[in-house]
Amino acid sequence: MKQQNIVLxxxxxxxxxxxxxxxxxxxxxxxxxxxxxxxGLAVLMAAGFAFAFVAINIVPRFIDKPxxxxxxxxxxxxxxxxTIIGAIVFGVGWGLSGLCPGAAISSVxxxxxPALAGIAAMFLGAYVMGRYFS
Amino acid sequence: MFPLGLTSYIIxxxxxxxxxxxxxxxxxxxxxQSTFFTSTLSYFVKRPYFQRExxxxxxxxxxxxxxxxxxxxxxxxxxxxPDGFWVTSIPxxxxxxxxxxxxxxTRLSSxxxxxxxISGVASLSTTSVYAVLTFIATGMITVYILGVLGI
Numbered sequence: 001m002k003q004q005n006i007v008l009x010x011x012x013x014x015x016x017x018x019x020x021x022x023x024x025x026x027x028x029x030x031x032x033x034x035x036x037x038x039x040g041l042a043v044l045m046a047a048g049f050a051f052a053f054v055a056i057n058i059v060p061r062f063i064d065k066p067x068x069x070x071x072x073x074x075x076x077x078x079x080x081x082x083t084i085i086g087a088i089v090f091g092v093g094w095g096l097s098g099l100c101p102g103a104a105i106s107s108v109x110x111x112x113x114p115a116l117a118g119i120a121a122m123f124l125g126a127y128v129m130g131r132y133f134s
Numbered sequence: 135m136f137p138l139g140l141t142s143y144i145i146x147x148x149x150x151x152x153x154x155x156x157x158x159x160x161x162x163x164x165x166x167q168s169t170f171f172t173s174t175l176s177y178f179v180k181r182p183y184f185q186r187e188x189x190x191x192x193x194x195x196x197x198x199x200x201x202x203x204x205x206x207x208x209x210x211x212x213x214x215x216p217d218g219f220w221v222t223s224i225p226x227x228x229x230x231x232x233x234x235x236x237x238x239x240t241r242l243s244s245x246x247x248x249x250x251x252i253s254g255v256a257s258l259s260t261t262s263v264y265a266v267l268t269f270i271a272t273g274m275i276t277v278y279i280l281g282v283l284g285i
Contacts, residue, residue: 008195008199012153015202016206018146019207028222034277035281037137041143047148049256053256054155059159066159075166083244086243090236090269094236094272100247102246120233121232122234125233129242130172
């Protein structure tokens with residue numbers, strides 16, 4: 001197996017463990033955040049942000065490239081109409097289902113098999129976007 | 135504000151951030167989620183949008199990453215989870231209609247809760263900040279409207 005795939009697989013395990021630990025794999029918890037009855041997910045995002053911030057902004061000051069090769073590059077996207085329209089559509093879907101992509105995948109791991117229907121629908125949505133709107 | 139306390143949220147978020155940091159420091163890759171749909175579709179759909187180089191270059195690791203995410207949640211459920219296997223009570227139609235909009239919207243916006251929310255914001259990208267504020271706001275409005283309609 002390629003080194004890169006092993007790293008991403010292990011990273012995925014840690015990521016999915018965190019999503020389940022932080023209750024984000026439960027759509028009900030996501031909805032309680034969007035209902036403004038439990039702001040825990042904002043705390044979860046802040047904790048995730050802290051580690052990612054250090055890795056992306058501080059670590060590259062001490063090592064000039066990633067340990068296994070490649071390059072350090074911030075994740076930047078140009079702000080366009082589609083960024084916002086897409087985010088609006090995503091938000092509506094998030095509010096309806098309580099699912100976002102990573103949380104839906106982890107939800108299957110906690111035994112929530114109906115999330116598979118949500119994932120199938122996400123594939124269809126991604127297909128329709130790429131097929132007709134790109 | 136925090137009926138379930140803060141501990142699980144802080145620890146869960148720390149694991150998510152650690153995963154992103156681990157992958158980035160080793161490979162320079164931003165471990166994000168929603169491109170997974172487009173990059174996996176590139177195995178089957180030959181149209182140029184799906185065959186973009188970024189999709190072809192990342193589609194393999196994105197499959198490994200997604201498999202890991204599912205396994206990590208399963209490991210949590212089988213070990214320290216207080217409630218074991220768990221199934222949502224949200225109606226299936228909401229998962230399907232919502233899922234469709236999530237797939238469409240995240241791809242149009244080039245990012246989701248993880249790509250914009252964690253990696254983008256941690257990259258200090260203003261684009262991602264606007265995207266996050268937008269999807270949280272429309273998510274809240276959607277839930278509010280559903281509540282008013284009694285759905």
